[in-house]
Amino acid sequence: MSTALLIEQILNGLQFGVMLFLMAAGLTLIFGVMGLINLAHGSLYMIGAFACAAVAAATGSFWLGLVASLAAAAAAGALVELVVIRRLYDRDHLDQVLATFALILIFSEGTRWLFGSFPLYLDIPSALSGAVQLPGGGRYPLYRLTIIGVGIAVAVGLYLLISKTRLGMRIRAGESDREMIAALGVDIRTLYTVVFALGAALAGLAGALVGALQSVQVGMGEPVLILAFVVIVIGGIGSIKGALVGAILVGLVDTLGRFLLPKLFAAFMGPAQGATAGAAIASMLIYIVMALILAFRPKGLFAANA
Amino acid sequence: MSLLEISGLESFYGASQALFGVNLRVAEGEVVALMGRNGMGKTTTIGSVIGLVRPRNGAIRLSGKDVAGMQPHRIARLGVGLVPEGRRCFPNLTVHENLVAAARPGVWTLARINELFPRLEERRDQYANTLSGGEQQMLAVSRALMTNPKLLILDEATEGLAPVIRQDIWAAIRRLKAEGQSILVVDKTLSELLPVADRCFVLEKGRTVFSGRPNELTADLQDRYLGV
Numbered sequence: 001m002s003t004a005l006l007i008e009q010i011l012n013g014l015q016f017g018v019m020l021f022l023m024a025a026g027l028t029l030i031f032g033v034m035g036l037i038n039l040a041h042g043s044l045y046m047i048g049a050f051a052c053a054a055v056a057a058a059t060g061s062f063w064l065g066l067v068a069s070l071a072a073a074a075a076a077g078a079l080v081e082l083v084v085i086r087r088l089y090d091r092d093h094l095d096q097v098l099a100t101f102a103l104i105l106i107f108s109e110g111t112r113w114l115f116g117s118f119p120l121y122l123d124i125p126s127a128l129s130g131a132v133q134l135p136g137g138g139r140y141p142l143y144r145l146t147i148i149g150v151g152i153a154v155a156v157g158l159y160l161l162i163s164k165t166r167l168g169m170r171i172r173a174g175e176s177d178r179e180m181i182a183a184l185g186v187d188i189r190t191l192y193t194v195v196f197a198l199g200a201a202l203a204g205l206a207g208a209l210v211g212a213l214q215s216v217q218v219g220m221g222e223p224v225l226i227l228a229f230v231v232i233v234i235g236g237i238g239s240i241k242g243a244l245v246g247a248i249l250v251g252l253v254d255t256l257g258r259f260l261l262p263k264l265f266a267a268f269m270g271p272a273q274g275a276t277a278g279a280a281i282a283s284m285l286i287y288i289v290m291a292l293i294l295a296f297r298p299k300g301l302f303a304a305n306a
Numbered sequence: 307m308s309l310l311e312i313s314g315l316e317s318f319y320g321a322s323q324a325l326f327g328v329n330l331r332v333a334e335g336e337v338v339a340l341m342g343r344n345g346m347g348k349t350t351t352i353g354s355v356i357g358l359v360r361p362r363n364g365a366i367r368l369s370g371k372d373v374a375g376m377q378p379h380r381i382a383r384l385g386v387g388l389v390p391e392g393r394r395c396f397p398n399l400t401v402h403e404n405l406v407a408a409a410r411p412g413v414w415t416l417a418r419i420n421e422l423f424p425r426l427e428e429r430r431d432q433y434a435n436t437l438s439g440g441e442q443q444m445l446a447v448s449r450a451l452m453t454n455p456k457l458l459i460l461d462e463a464t465e466g467l468a469p470v471i472r473q474d475i476w477a478a479i480r481r482l483k484a485e486g487q488s489i490l491v492v493d494k495t496l497s498e499l500l501p502v503a504d505r506c507f508v509l510e511k512g513r514t515v516f517s518g519r520p521n522e523l524t525a526d527l528q529d530r531y532l533g534v
Binding site: 166169170172173175176177179180181182183184185186187188 | 356357358377378379382383387388390394396397398399403404406407408410449450453
């Protein structure tokens, strides 16, 4: 096993992690601030990917597609919040799950109706199509490095937004006492719409960025949604910092587990059996990690200070 | 025209009726005491004014505008600043953040708050949940003042505070009064409340049963409506 390969796998894990972070950040904000379980978050990811692919195909520009993905996902998020979600805040979680599950079906069928069942493909923009020399002799795609960079930039931006701006203070205040912040003159309903649209835009961004790595198709959001829920449970619901740490942890553990465990088991079980056993454990690994973390920190790593 | 005028207010708390006809008036620049034993409807009255409880009947007018049934943030922006029972500072925000999160421009600025309660300046970057009860009450009062309300409402202004801190809060209320701030205040310490009040309203079982000047609230009446 060469160092170059290990570094490459670590970078893959990071890239996967920051992509999960973009999903989980919105999900944890919506869950933490409004107490809403939004299963349709994966649909917003899909909408971002489709908007990017469609606009990029029509205009020839990935960058216009990226802007379209943000706009489409934020608009879809705001619309869904105004029409459906707003009625769910005071309902229990089961109602929320049912209603947002219905939204998944509506969005999936709607997308199939508009774009058909065949996957769309999105090309990596030419400016980011090369590879970068890694220490140890390997090469790594520039585009994946860029995703890592975007994820870090979003994390810093969100941190500043939440901790330094008045909007962020109001979001946190609403998290701890929604009635009180309203009684002080803050329009909590509009605030919720803004938070929801922001979370949706981040999911859309993740969808667009990943769309250039894999095919853009109906149902692409749900597997990611499940992982994003794992991330926010590990990180502590409502915590952006927790979402970042949880996402990187899940990304690295999953990627490195799939890479290293088969080799490890092969060392003492023989290559064939070892590879099978290693792969089986690797696919369970993030859930094992989640269970362990919850056993010791039932509220997650960075439970919100409330 | 009164700043706040409540007439014939009836409100429900869930399915059960809590207010059966509350009448109350606060004129510009007045300090008004809202009194009554526990469970007689003081907090529900305040909740109805700010819109947290939806009134069923009657009128609530702020500077002549009927606000009954309006959303809380709209009522607050018309000039009502609430210091709720139990203080309800945002625990996960610092003192500074509690003050500026919902602030609206006006005569009250951070500098003036720091002068009113120098302690808060010392605690500027501490989270609100690390403050003592008295400091939290100072913060809750300041947070409401930072929205520059025409009417400041204090529910249980000094409940559960150490005697020294109570004096600080009453001193602040007297100072606000001297500056012309209109205040509606609920408190159980009659010895402090009556001297500062211009007018008193007493609630019993959700109805206004007395209104008048503090000196008209005789020992006999106090015993009947407020004694334990």
